[in-house]
Amino acid sequence: MSKFNRQHTHARNALTVTHEGGKAYVRDAKSELVLLAVxxxxxxxxxxxxxxxxxxxxxxxxxxxxxxxxxxxxxxxxxxxxxAQxxxxxxxxxxxxxxxxxxxxxxxxxxxxxxxxxxxxxxxxxxxxxxxxxxxxxxxxxxxxxxxxxxxxxxxxxxxxxxxxxxxxxxxxxxxxxxxxxxxxxxxxxxxxxxxxxxxxxxxxxxxxxxxxTVAARAELMALPVVDRQLVPTRSDGPAVLARAGMTWEALAGWLQGPMDAAAWEAVLPSMGLMAQLRNLRNFDRVGVSDEAAQQVVDRLRDREQIARSRQFPYRFLSAYRAAPSLRWAYALEQALAASTANVPPLPGRTLLLVDSSGSMQGAVSARSSVTHADVGALFGAVLAQRGEQVDMYGFANGHFRHEPARGGSVLPSIEAFRSRLGEVGYGTETVAALRATYDGHDRVVIISDMQAFRYPGNGARGVSVSEAVPESVPLFGVNTSGYAPSALDTSRPNRYEIGGFSDKLFTMMALLSEGEAARWPWERE
Known part of the structure; x- marks a missing residue:
């Protein structure tokens, strides 16, 4: 017998409790691995x-x-x-x-x-x-x-x-x-x-x-005296010279041995990747990059094919929106976000959407990001609410509040409006209570959460689970942003699905499941 299989066993949907003591279930090893990995x-x-x-x-x-x-x-x-990137x-x-x-x-x-x-x-x-x-x-x-x-x-x-x-x-x-x-x-x-x-x-x-x-062109640039280097970005052929030498903005900053002024940024901007441009919108504004040069970034953000090829997580555009002081980027970032969430389905009928705003969701997705799990939830929630036929969106913690994004309006300001209400209903995770208070005959329920619900009292020793809080005939989708084990959602029950990730690819799975396709791994759907 394999020593690994013997040491690490994972019973499918075994009953246990969440980190907060709510009724929960252990996934099988493959399901837990995928939800954690993404x-x-x-x-x-x-x-x-x-x-x-x-x-x-x-x-x-x-x-x-x-x-x-x-x-x-x-x-x-x-x-x-x-x-999954x-x-x-x-x-x-x-x-x-x-x-x-x-x-x-x-x-x-x-x-x-x-x-x-x-x-x-x-x-x-x-x-x-x-x-x-x-x-x-x-x-x-x-x-x-x-x-x-x-x-x-x-x-x-x-x-x-x-x-x-x-x-x-x-x-x-x-x-x-x-x-x-x-x-x-x-x-x-x-x-x-x-x-x-x-x-x-x-x-x-x-x-x-x-x-x-390309290596030879870089060597030629490196041989230039330092006093002559500041002149290169100002030349008419400066952008071409830097591109021919494969000069990134980081390499240019080191090579100049001086500040990156507007001329330097404008010269290297055409060679920059989209992620690098997003990270530097604040720097472009700080040094006064011209509107003509900035238009290159705007055009790229508005190009759906380029956004698709860049395969950025949608939350990157939210982060850029918050960091950039100038409004000249706002509409283009809105369009880029729309392109990066192309897989979010236009759900028909009535949808109940709950976005977890508890304390555990207010941590950043990584040490290098200011975007929180609650932000990710609000982002996907706002996009779902905008595209669905009739979506009732709520934030919840110890209590709940209704959030009404303007239909056809901008998603980024809607996310910020949602964020401004975090904390007004406490910091716990009373998922079942929120479901019981807000479910009203909806065709489906979507919960965006880390799935670590508090205990809700019931006849059983562990109380009522999230899966039991809505009728069994109603599809319930858990969008998991954290991948903890165990989960409050029992996916062994009919119409109960758990998906995860930071990419809109996760909604491809939701769309397929909504259409009645049997659950399969995403790489088996190609």
Whole structure:
């Protein structure tokens, strides 16, 4: 018998209590893993779990599932990285999955699991850093081969210039030496790139090969005297010069060795990715970037295809809206938010929507974000309320309040209006009481919460559960923003569903379930 399966058993929907003493249920291992993975920032304390407790629970779940079902795990890791956009969670899942499978003598498919977790050029190095810190310096062949596959796919000139820095424990050259990765034969320049990466790592002052024009252009810029560098952004060809050298805004700031003024931002702005632009709206305003230059960002935010390709979490646009002092971004951010929530379904009939505003929901989604779980709930709630045929939206804690977004109005101000009412009904999580007070023959119920309800008295020793608070014939969807175990929702009952995540992809599942499709894993719906 597998030591992992023996040590970590997960009975499906076993009765227990939430962290707050309410009636709750333990999920099966796969369900718990998915719900935790899609909200797991890794290494972050949460309201009910320390970072260590949460990370250990995640690793235990991965061990159990990976040993039991490697094929499922491979598809899950690929979906987690590509569709759910959880970088750290997918990397950690892949590492623990392969370690557990190798410990159990399961050698097939491990290479593919490793490669699936790496979608950005810095991730092979991050994977190695995590692996060696967690499991030791010995790197098994499947890990080396999977990382080699990723390296051939991801290493480019621009990636080298952006990610191969002294701040990383594993430089590109280290990864190449450890994995023995050979260049892709379909990319004749990649052999030169690999050799140059090794030269950089070992401090060899070798000439930049002709096959690497971007690296050569960067070297030319680096050779400029510091006193001449401030002039480059002001030149008519300044943006093209910086783009040709693969200059990011971070690299430009260091290269100038002086302040990033309006001219510097305007020169690098066309080369910036959408995430970088969102993070710097405040800086653009602070230095007085012109409206003409800012229009490039506005046009991008209003381009639905670009927003779809960027695959930003919707809450990123809320964060940018709060950070940017100028109103010139507001309408474009509203449109970007609409594009990033395209999968939120227009629910027909009457919908009861409850958004948890309790104390545990008021923690930030990560240490680097000011957006809280309650904000995420309000965001998806406001979008659902705007698009549904007839949605009754309430915030709840110890009591409840009705929130009425203007139909057809802006979502971002509606979220801020909801946020302004947090705390007026206490900080507890009386979910069942809120349901009993607000349910009035609705066609469906949606609860956005961490699913850690307080106890509601009833005949049983553990009281009444959330699942029992509305008629069994009414679909009840729990949108879980935190992934705690156990959950107040009993999904073994008919018409009870629990989904999770920070992306609008979670609403794809809601739409399919609403249409009567049998529950399947999201990567099986493709």
């Amino acid at each position: 909200v797991n920032m890794v290494g972050e304390d949460t309201f009910y779990e320390s970072a260590t407790e949460r990370d250990n629970r995640y690793a235990d779940l991965v061990h159990t599932v990976a040993v039991d079902d490697g094929a499922w795990t491979a598809r899950f890791v690929a979906w987690l990285r590509d569709e 959880m970088r750290s969670a997918s990397l950690v899942a892949a590492a623990h999955a392969v370690w557990a499978r190798l410990a159990e003598g399961k050698h097939g498919g491990n290479r593919e699991i490793v490669a699936a977790a790496c979608r950005r050029a810095d991730e092979p190095g991050e994977f190695l850093a995590y692996w060696t810190a967690t499991f030791g310096r010995a790197v098994p062949k499947p890990v080396k081969r999977g990382l080699g596959d990723a390296v051939r796919r991801l290493y480019t000139e621009k990636a080298l210039l952006k990610y191969d820095t002294d701040s990383h424990a594993f430089r590109f050259g280290d990864v190449l030496e450890l994995t023995h990765a050979a260049p892709d034969p379909d990319k004749p320049w990649q052999g030169e790139l690999f050799r140059h990466a090794l030269d950089r790592r070992h401090g060899r002052d070798a000439q930049v090969p002709e096959a690497l024009p």
